[in-house]
Amino acid sequence: MQESVTLRPVPAPLDEKRVIGHLEHVVDAIKRNIPKIGERNPKIGTEKNQWEYCGQFDWVSSFWTGELWLCYQMTADQQFKNSAKLRKSYFADMLLDPFWLDHDLGFQYSLSCVADYKLTGDEESKMMAIRAADHLLHRFRKIGGYIVAWNDTHPLGPEITQGKSIIDSLQNTALLFWASEVTGSPVYAEAAKRHSETLAKYIVRDDFSTFHSFNFDPVTQQPIKGETFQGYADDSCWARGQSWAVHGFAQTYLYTGDETFLTLAKKLAQHAVEQITDDGVPVWDYRLPKTEIQYKDSSAGAITAAGLLLIAQCIDDEEEAKPFRDWGLYLLQGLMDTCDLTNDEQAQGLLAHGASFVKVGLCDNMLPYGDYYYLEALMRANGYQKFFW
Ligand code: GLY
Numbered sequence: 001m002q003e004s005v006t007l008r009p010v011p012a013p014l015d016e017k018r019v020i021g022h023l024e025h026v027v028d029a030i031k032r033n034i035p036k037i038g039e040r041n042p043k044i045g046t047e048k049n050q051w052e053y054c055g056q057f058d059w060v061s062s063f064w065t066g067e068l069w070l071c072y073q074m075t076a077d078q079q080f081k082n083s084a085k086l087r088k089s090y091f092a093d094m095l096l097d098p099f100w101l102d103h104d105l106g107f108q109y110s111l112s113c114v115a116d117y118k119l120t121g122d123e124e125s126k127m128m129a130i131r132a133a134d135h136l137l138h139r140f141r142k143i144g145g146y147i148v149a150w151n152d153t154h155p156l157g158p159e160i161t162q163g164k165s166i167i168d169s170l171q172n173t174a175l176l177f178w179a180s181e182v183t184g185s186p187v188y189a190e191a192a193k194r195h196s197e198t199l200a201k202y203i204v205r206d207d208f209s210t211f212h213s214f215n216f217d218p219v220t221q222q223p224i225k226g227e228t229f230q231g232y233a234d235d236s237c238w239a240r241g242q243s244w245a246v247h248g249f250a251q252t253y254l255y256t257g258d259e260t261f262l263t264l265a266k267k268l269a270q271h272a273v274e275q276i277t278d279d280g281v282p283v284w285d286y287r288l289p290k291t292e293i294q295y296k297d298s299s300a301g302a303i304t305a306a307g308l309l310l311i312a313q314c315i316d317d318e319e320e321a322k323p324f325r326d327w328g329l330y331l332l333q334g335l336m337d338t339c340d341l342t343n344d345e346q347a348q349g350l351l352a353h354g355a356s357f358v359k360v361g362l363c364d365n366m367l368p369y370g371d372y373y374y375l376e377a378l379m380r381a382n383g384y385q386k387f388f389w
Contacts, residue, residue, distance in 0.1 A: 002259055002316055005266035007323040010330040011278045019329045022336055023378040027071050029342040029350060030375070034083050036348050037064065041090065044356060045366025049347040057094055059104035063368035066111030066388065067375050073119055073386065074379070081120070087112060088125065095131055103149045105136045106172025111372070114178055115388040126182065133179035133188055136172065140191040144221030145198040147172070147191070149213070156229070162218035166229070167203050167210055167241040170196065170248025174389040177255035189255065196252040200264055202226065203245070208271040209237040209286065210245050230357050236287035239300035240355075242272050243282075247307035247373075251389050253314060265311055266324070272304055273327055280334020284355035284363070295363045297355035298339040299370030305331035306373045309380035325381075332377055341366070350374050 041061040042051040054061045065087045072080035091112045094101070109132035116125035139148045146165040152158040173192035180189035202214045202223055211226030211234070231238030249265035252258075275286035282304065284297040308328035315321035341347035347366070351374055354367035376387060 002320075003263045003266075004317070004320050005263065005270055006320075007270055007273050007327055009323070010326050012330075014326060014330050014333060016329055019332045019336065019378075020381050022332070022340075022342075023375075023382050025342045026350060026375055026378055027074065029347075030067055030071055031077070031079065032345070033348050034068075034079060039086050041065070041087065042349065042366075042368040042371075044362065044368075045349055045352070045354075049341055049344065049349060049352065049366055051348045051366070051368075056090075057097075057100040059102075059107060060368050061090065061094075062108045062111035063372040066115060066372050069111065069115035069119060069388065070375055070379065074384070084112075084116065088116065091128060095128060095135075098135055100151070100153075101132075101135050102151055103136065103139060103147050103166070103169040103172050105132045106169070106175040107369075108132065110175050110178065110388045114175065118388060129175065130179055130183060133175050136175055137179075137188055137191055140195065141216070141221050144216045144223075145194040146214075146216060146221075147195045159218070160215060163216040163221070163224070164213055165195070165199060165203070165216065166213040167199065167248075168244045170199060170244055170252070171389070173248070174251055174255070177252075193252070193256055193258075196249065196256075196261060199245075200249070200261070204264065204268065208267040210242050210268070212238045212241045230359070232285040232288050232292070232358075236285050237271075237275070238285050239272075239275075239282040239297050240284070240303065242268060242286065243300045243303035243307060246272060247303055247310060250307055250310045250314060254310075262311070262314055265307065266315075269304070269308055269311055269324065269327075273308075276304075276331070279338060280331050281338055281353070284358055293363075295355045295358055296339075296353045298335055298351045299354040299356075299367045299373065301331050301335050301339075302351065302370050302373035302377055305329075305335070305377035306380060309377055313380065313385060328377060329381055332374075332381060335374060 040053040043054045068084035109129045113125040113129035149166040150161045154161045176188040176192035212228040215224040227234040253262035282300040312321040312325035339351045349366035350371040354370040356362035
């Protein structure tokens with residue numbers, strides 16, 4: 001019997017039909033952008049809503065590829081497939097230099113090679129994704145029960161990073177769960193589940209807000225403390241971090257069937273929904289003092305929307321599921337009303353007003369992950385349930 005969690009009602013009228021119908025415009029905009037983007041992988045938007053592009057090893061390198069594969073899944077249009085396939089060599093090259101690989105292997109390979117394998121049966125892509133999962137598995141610390149997020153080259157330095165777990169990696173575990181399914185070896189899924197349990201214990205606070213990261217002693221692997229890197233403060237609640245947890249724990253439920261994770265995802269979603277302003281677009285940190293500039297983060301809105309709709313799809317009781325679905329649609333409506341760029345023929349992405357890393361001045365840009373989750377959420381709103389996670 002699933003534990004029930006209640007959300008407050010959405011604060012303004014919701015036009016469900018308009019939100020659902022928007023998927024078509026988004027797919028058209030993605031198709032329009034294929035020749036502009038070519039073989040490159042979008043990294044971050046410029047002031048004029050053009051893309052700057054990834055170098056090798058960028059954590060965001062797969063999101064455009066993921067959009068292309070999702071569009072191919074929906075339409076069977078070869079242009080999407082051909083453009084996605086063009087990127088295979090980028091992901092092959094990345095595996096040649098493991099020094100730079102980190103926990104983001106999950107984002108990078110689920111949306112590229114796993115997607116390719118699932119949709120076209122490409123065996124080479126399958127092997128690349130398994131190799132990526134092996135690298136990710138090597139980051140799992142068995143005593144502490146967590147995946148190390150970053151490398152010694154990170155600005156925080158090895159003393160910190162060697163024992164640091166971060167909330168974002170709740171999305172990356174999907175690659176491990178998938179690897180267990182295709183190889184038949186349980187080790188990947190065991191590590192992914194342990195990591196989720198550890199983060200549920202330490203990175204989630206009692207009020208269901210979250211730390212961005214949690215540090216363990218790199219040698220003894222004993223827990224030390226939560227802190228932030230991209231949020232406002234150690235005791236704040238970085239909106240995108242909360243969204244990674246909402247979506248990530250719901251996904252962990254899908255893979256494990258363990259209802260503890262679904263309940264946790266619902267409570268994290270409930271906390272997020274309590275903080276979201278009536279326009280439906282999250283401020284970049286839910287505990288940002290009013291004296292600070294209230295930058296919005298459309299990417300947090302898109303990821304939370306996808307997470308809420310995923311949770312709604314997991315809930316057995318229709319009455320309980322409805323507010324989760326309504327809030328997912330409401331967040332999408334907010335993005336459509338204030339951030340959507342699909343009517344701008346010159347824009348190379350889908351959503352404005354993403355906050356990548358406010359403290360270093362990246363506070364109001366298009367972001368490829370915002371775009372990817374916008375598409376995923378719109379698909380979930382339309383009833384799609386098959387993704388590459
Ligand atoms: N995974 C890094 C970020 O969310 O900005």
